[in-house]
Amino acid sequence: xxxxxxxxxxxxxxxxxxxxxxxxxxxxxxxxxxxxxxxxxxxxxxxxxxxxxxxxxxxxxxxxxxxxxxxxxxxxxxxxxxxxxxxxxxxxxxxxxxxxxxxxxxxxxxxxxxxxxxxxxxxxxxxxxxxxxxxxxxxxxxxxxxxxxxxxxxxxxxxxxxxxxxxxxxxxxxxxxxxxxxxxxxxxxxxxxxxxxxxxxxxxxxxxxxxxxxxxxxxxxxxxxxxxxxxxxxxxxxxxxxxxxxxxxxxxxxxxxxxxxxxxxxxxxxxxxxxxxxxxxxxxxxxxxxxxxxxxxxxxxxxxxxxxxxxxxxxxxxxxxxxxxxxxxxxxxxxxxxxxxxxxx
Amino acid sequence: xxxxxxxxxxxxxxxxxxxxxxxxxxxxxxxxxxxxxxxxxxxxxxxxxxxxxxxxxxxxxxxxxxxxxxxxxxxxxxxxxxxxxxxxxxxxxxxxxxxxxxxxxxxxxxxxxxxxxxxxxxxxxxxxxxxxxxxxxxxxxxxxxxxxxxxxxxxxxxxxxxxxxxxxxxxxxxxxxxxxxxxxxxxxxxxxxxxxxxxxxxxxxxxxxxxxxxxxxxxxxxxxxxxxxxxxxxxxxxxxxxxxxxxxxxxxxxxxxxxxxxxxxxxxxxxxxxxxxxxxxxxxxxxxxxxxxxxxxxxxxxxxxxxxxxxxxxxxxxxxxxxxxxxxxxxxxxxxxxxxxxxxxxxxxxxxxxxxxxxxxxxxxxxxxxxxxxxxxxxxxxxxxxxxxxxxxxxxxxxxxxxxxxxxxxxxxxxxxxxxxxxxxxxxxxxxxxxxxxxxxxxxxxxxxxxxxxxxxxxxxxxxxxxxxxxxxxxxxxxxxxxxxxxxxxxxxxxxxxxxxx
Ligand SMILES: Nc1ncnc2c1ncn2[C@@H]1O[C@H](COP(=O)(O)OP(=O)(O)OP(=O)(O)O)[C@@H](O)[C@H]1O
Ligand SMILES: [Mg+2]
Numbered sequence: 001x002x003x004x005x006x007x008x009x010x011x012x013x014x015x016x017x018x019x020x021x022x023x024x025x026x027x028x029x030x031x032x033x034x035x036x037x038x039x040x041x042x043x044x045x046x047x048x049x050x051x052x053x054x055x056x057x058x059x060x061x062x063x064x065x066x067x068x069x070x071x072x073x074x075x076x077x078x079x080x081x082x083x084x085x086x087x088x089x090x091x092x093x094x095x096x097x098x099x100x101x102x103x104x105x106x107x108x109x110x111x112x113x114x115x116x117x118x119x120x121x122x123x124x125x126x127x128x129x130x131x132x133x134x135x136x137x138x139x140x141x142x143x144x145x146x147x148x149x150x151x152x153x154x155x156x157x158x159x160x161x162x163x164x165x166x167x168x169x170x171x172x173x174x175x176x177x178x179x180x181x182x183x184x185x186x187x188x189x190x191x192x193x194x195x196x197x198x199x200x201x202x203x204x205x206x207x208x209x210x211x212x213x214x215x216x217x218x219x220x221x222x223x224x225x226x227x228x229x230x231x232x233x234x235x236x237x238x239x240x241x242x243x244x245x246x247x248x249x250x251x252x253x254x255x256x257x258x259x260x261x262x263x264x265x266x267x268x269x270x271x272x273x274x275x276x277x278x279x280x281x282x283x284x285x286x287x288x289x290x291x292x293x294x295x296x297x298x299x300x301x302x303x304x305x306x307x308x309x310x311x312x313x314x315x316x317x318x319x320x321x322x323x324x325x326x327x328x329x330x331x332x333x334x335x336x337x338x339x340x341x342x343x344x345x
Numbered sequence: 346x347x348x349x350x351x352x353x354x355x356x357x358x359x360x361x362x363x364x365x366x367x368x369x370x371x372x373x374x375x376x377x378x379x380x381x382x383x384x385x386x387x388x389x390x391x392x393x394x395x396x397x398x399x400x401x402x403x404x405x406x407x408x409x410x411x412x413x414x415x416x417x418x419x420x421x422x423x424x425x426x427x428x429x430x431x432x433x434x435x436x437x438x439x440x441x442x443x444x445x446x447x448x449x450x451x452x453x454x455x456x457x458x459x460x461x462x463x464x465x466x467x468x469x470x471x472x473x474x475x476x477x478x479x480x481x482x483x484x485x486x487x488x489x490x491x492x493x494x495x496x497x498x499x500x501x502x503x504x505x506x507x508x509x510x511x512x513x514x515x516x517x518x519x520x521x522x523x524x525x526x527x528x529x530x531x532x533x534x535x536x537x538x539x540x541x542x543x544x545x546x547x548x549x550x551x552x553x554x555x556x557x558x559x560x561x562x563x564x565x566x567x568x569x570x571x572x573x574x575x576x577x578x579x580x581x582x583x584x585x586x587x588x589x590x591x592x593x594x595x596x597x598x599x600x601x602x603x604x605x606x607x608x609x610x611x612x613x614x615x616x617x618x619x620x621x622x623x624x625x626x627x628x629x630x631x632x633x634x635x636x637x638x639x640x641x642x643x644x645x646x647x648x649x650x651x652x653x654x655x656x657x658x659x660x661x662x663x664x665x666x667x668x669x670x671x672x673x674x675x676x677x678x679x680x681x682x683x684x685x686x687x688x689x690x691x692x693x694x695x696x697x698x699x700x701x702x703x704x705x706x707x708x709x710x711x712x713x714x715x716x717x718x719x720x721x722x723x724x725x726x727x728x729x730x731x732x733x734x735x736x737x738x739x740x741x742x743x744x745x746x747x748x749x750x751x752x753x754x755x756x757x758x759x760x761x762x763x764x765x766x767x768x769x770x771x772x773x774x775x776x777x778x779x780x781x782x783x784x785x786x787x788x789x790x791x792x793x794x795x796x797x798x799x800x801x802x803x804x805x806x807x808x809x810x811x812x813x814x815x816x817x818x819x820x821x822x823x824x825x826x827x828x829x830x831x832x833x834x835x836x837x838x839x840x841x842x843x844x845x846x847x
Contacts, residue, residue: 208715210708217703220692227651227689228674228704228755287694 002306009322022199031236034234040332041296044325048303058308066189068258068299068306070181074099075192075269076298077250079276080202083294086277087206088219088239089286090146095247096269097157100262102128103251104161107170107261110177117177119251130159136237154270161263170261181256191253195295198246203291214237219286253284275322281328300325353412354379354542355400355431355511361566362395366734369395369564377511379540382556383549387563387586388681388774389746390732393546396563397513400544401433402426411741412509424453432504433513434571440496442489447471447700449488450503455679465602468791474502478532492638494525500533512536513544516745518552519771520684522637522800523835530556545675548746548774548802552580562586594779595807598786603627603809605663606794607763609648612657617643621657625763625794630785632809633798635838640818641798642684646647649681650674657810661762675704676835680761682752684768684798686745697733698722700751705759725754730780745772753781756790762818765790767798782808814838 050271081264085092106124109115115123127164138149183190206212214235217225226232255261278284279300280293301322308318353376358834359439363371368529370392377383385393398404400411406421412428423433442448448465471484478498488496497517504512518526532805533543534663535558547553553560554574561571562585569585583591607625611620621644625631646652648659650668651661659666659677666677674681683690691700698718707717722736740748749772754765766785769779785808789795800804805812806829814821814837822837835841 044375210706210711210713213699213706213713216695216699217692220695221689223689224683224692225650225703227671227681227683229670229672230703231670231672332798 011132029128041293041300041329043304044329045296045300046305048300050292052267052303052307052310053226057214057280057288058310059307062319064310066307066332068302069195069252070132072298072302073195074250074254074257075272075276075302076195076295077198077253078247079294080198080300081246082273082277083202083280083291084104084215084239084284085146085243086219086274086284087215087286088236089137089222089284090236090239091150091239091284092132092135092146092243092247093234093270094131094153094157094274095243095250097154097161098131098244098247098263099251099254099266099269101131101161101164102248102260103156103265104170104263105182106248106252107173107255108164110174110293111170111261117174118139120177120262121180121249121256124252124255125245125249128240128251130246132241132244133237135244135328136240139240140237141284142235158267165261165263169263169264171259172316173259175256175259177256177258178257181253181258191257193342194253199291199295203229206291211235216287217290252320261278272322273298275326276301279326279335281329283333297329303304346465351378353377354414356412356415357396357400358410358412360396360399360411361407362369362392362399362404363407368404368566370399370619373566373568374551375416375568375571377542377544377671378540379510379536381558382537382543382545382741383797384545384553384557384560385563386547386553386560386582387569389777390744390771391563391586392566392743393563394515394662395566397433397491397515397544397546400426400511400714401431403433403514403594427507427509430510431438431509431513432507432509432511432515433515434504435515439636440488440499440630443487445485445487446475446482446491447484448500449499450474450484450506454507470506471502473606474506475499477505477535479501479528493520494522494529494637497521497529497681498532498671501529503535503764505720509541514603515546516548517545517771518549520637520768520800523802524839526552535814541830548770548772550582550775553582553802554579564588569816579628580815585774591776591779594775595804596779597785597808598784598790600630600786600789600810601629602629603792604652607648607800608663611657611662612644612647614647614652615655616818618647621815621820623813623820623823625795625796627762627790627792629811630789630795630797630809630839631817632805633796634802634805634812634834635815635821638798639815639819639838641815642767643818645681645767645796649679649765651681675759675761678762680704680756680759680763681765682756682767682769686748686752686771691740693822694739696737696744697726697731697740697751698736701754701758706796711756715767721758722754725757729754729784744773746777749773750777750781757784761793763794763796764796766798766832768800769797769798770801797842802834805834806831816840 058064071149078099082092082095102105102124105127106120109120109123110117135149135153138144139146179190181191185193206215214225214230217230218232218235222232254265276297277289277294280290280299282289304321304325305318355377357373357375359366360370360373373396385396387393395404399406402420402423402425410417441842450471451467456463468484478501480495482495488499491499517529521529526662537543551677557574559571559573560577562569604627605624606627612621618640623640632669635641647654650670650673659668661677668677669673692703701722702718707714707721713756717806725731726736731750732748733747739753753769769781773781785795785797797805799806810826812824814834814835816838
């Protein structure tokens with residue numbers, strides 16, 4: 001293309017067009033509107049936070065905040081992967097079962113096989129990755145839909161957990177194992193560090209790497225992506241593997257929090273995870289979503305749950321509130337996209 | 346209702362529509378009379394489609410009034426506009442592919458009996474309406490199996506079923522062959538005879554002159570002029586549209602034709618392509634002519650690895666290559682600009698820049714070079730004159746022609762040795778067309794080999810060095826530039842050898 005530019009002709013020699021209708025203020029407005037809109041979920045998070053600070057004396061205590069953070073860590077870690085999956089216009093319903101299976105098998109590695117706990121964490125993560133790989137292969141090689149594939153895997157993995165454990169918890173891990181889910185470094189909770197690091201990494205991958213760009217391209221228009229030479233099956237499979245690895249790792253965080261392997265862990269977790277991504281602006285139609293938004297969504301959900309407990313709200317109402325929050329978030333998101341969004345990001 | 350020819354059926358008074366950053370339609374006033382074909386012309390992004398969307402109530406005007414038979418109409422959405430008798434045939438189709446023709450035609454107005462859909466009435470009435478538009482197909486067939494031309498006629502038949510008074514057609518011929526256009530014009534003629542007003546958007550000058558009674562030219566959201574057909578000629582129309590003269594619509598440079606770059610032998614794909622072989626030289630512009638559905642796109646897709654082939658070999662620069670995917674094709678130096686930008690060309694909710702670099706990401710070790718991406722996109726914007734306030738704008742909100750330029754830019758970026766351009770000027774204004782042909786010419790001059798697929802013969806006749814005519818999945822013949830003539834190519838395309846023999 002470069003070489004054409006210098007050559008001249010009757011057609012190419014016309015004066016360049018000026019930017020159409022884009023004064024500085026207009027562009028500024030466009031950007032501001034976009035930024036503000038993206039902060040909407042963040043704004044909600046802040047409001048709820050301030051409200052709870054005043055409504056409950058316990059809320060703003062270190063202990064409680066620590067609790068929120070380590071609770072959210074599990075959801076957030078999986079939701080980071082789910083953001084990738086949803087951007088490709090896919091879905092992974094098996095993450096809760098995957099976390100349970102990986103978490104339990106990881107603990108069994110320590111308890112039954114004597115594997116040192118750091119290696120067992122890696123082992124649990126890899127088991128999650130294998131589950132993700134099976135999902136990815138079923139979707140891309142056997143051409144099942146992501147919904148069906150992962151719905152099936154949700155049952156399979158949950159069944160395997162019961163088979164391996166007879167539905168009883170696995171105990172006997174060393175105390176050190178609790179570091180991952182409950183430890184601190186210089187007073188900062190390790191699960192928080194883990195989430196922040198993973199989120200940063202994921203953000204960079206989404207915005208600065210080929211993998212991230214292809215994730216958006218595949219979700220926005222898969223056929224266009226394929227015809228642009230993107231090996232979409234390979235990338236899609238990889239994304240389900242990443243989701244699986246993160247689910248497996250989250251399973252190990254969960255096990256570490258309770259210092260045991262719990263077969264009933266993570267039932268319904270996939271819904272919180274999907275909700276976090278959606279509240280954060282990811283579109284189930286694909287092509288849209290950000291890590292920051294997802295994190296905000298994950299924290300919003302946990303804070304609402306935590307606040308409800310502190311304020312003694314009936315557990316049933318918690319779910320009602322979360323459901324309404326999902327509606328509001330998606331409504332707002334669609335509204336702003338219709339009204340303002342002209343820039344792609 | 347009076348159908349007097351002197352009373353406008355539709356009056357637009359000071360209509361405006363503002364989008365963030367753009368005045369898409371700016372203070373437009375316009376009268377439309379019964380029985381007239383009123384052409385709306387103008388550059389890409391001039392606001393033609395937006396104006397039509399205001400009429401069909403897909404978009405709500407920011408200000409202004411619309412009078413239908415002297416009654417101001419209120420905004421209630423597209424369904425309302427249809428019930429008033431304003432029907433729109435969309436630039437991008439709006440039929441449900443998994444429903445049958447009859448189901449589509451009566452969508453939302455199904456004939457009922459005892460509360461259930463009366464299928465036999467539906468089918469019978471569909472059949473009658475289809476006859477009126479010259480379509481002789483079974484209304485029980487699925488829309489997904491129809492050609493573009495057939496889908497369009499179904500949409501028109503649907504408009505007729507609504508007893509439309511004003512029918513809006515936004516670039517209806519963009520994907521039709523000459524024969525199909527001819528049939529469409531007959532249908533349009535019948536409609537005007539019955540007093541239906543047609544609002545017609547097109548970038549094809551020849552057809553504007555063929556059917557227009559009056560022409561309204563828009564530029565930057567405003568009406569520049571509304572003139573009767575008799576008062577305009579091609580030069581004047583172009584000047585009104587683009588605000589300058591265009592010396593040559595088809596700037597074909599002289600090129601030196603070099604070695605064979607692409608050799609295709611015996612490409613076969615069951616039921617679609619049969620034993621297609623040809624050679625393509627460096628610097629050559631080779632045309633694929635043929636009726637819609639003849640297999641031109643299919644042949645291009647097969648060579649590009651988009652569809653599997655059952656037999657045949659492909660050689661690039663003398664080396665045999667195995668192309669099993671578009672990825673492999675691009676690696677072998679082949680690029681393919683798809684004909685349907687919405688379906689398989691653009692990632693709609695990504696930015697212009699991201700779409701441009703999609704086939705050729707600037708990456709080092711998997712990491713994007715965003716600065717390089719921006720420079721590439723800015724360069725492409727200036728070179729192709731992509732009109733946009735920002736290169737980060739979503740392609741979704743660009744006008745059709747501007748979107749097309751974005752795809753062209755994508756493939757220019759890949760530096761491919763062999764480039765397929767499948768209907769590259771679909772929906773592009775005259776100025777931009779000349780620019781794209783100019784570019785194609787320059788690419789050829791650089792020694793790239795070009796295959797141009799177009800349903801508009803003058804484009805092929807003017808731009809190509811050689812034309813392959815494809816009929817029913819086979820190469821029916823090749824014509825060298827010295828022997829170019831419309832008749833010869835049509836004869837080969839339709840299989841009417843007797844014409845050739847005359
Ligand atoms: N939904 C939208 N949001 C923002 N801008 C829009 C939207 N729809 C159209 N525009 C802008 O309005 C202008 C007019 O677009 P329009 O589609 O009406 O042009 P057009 O005359 O039909 O062009 P073409 O010949 O390419 O089809 C363009 O600058 C376009 O980018
Ligand atoms: Mg248009």
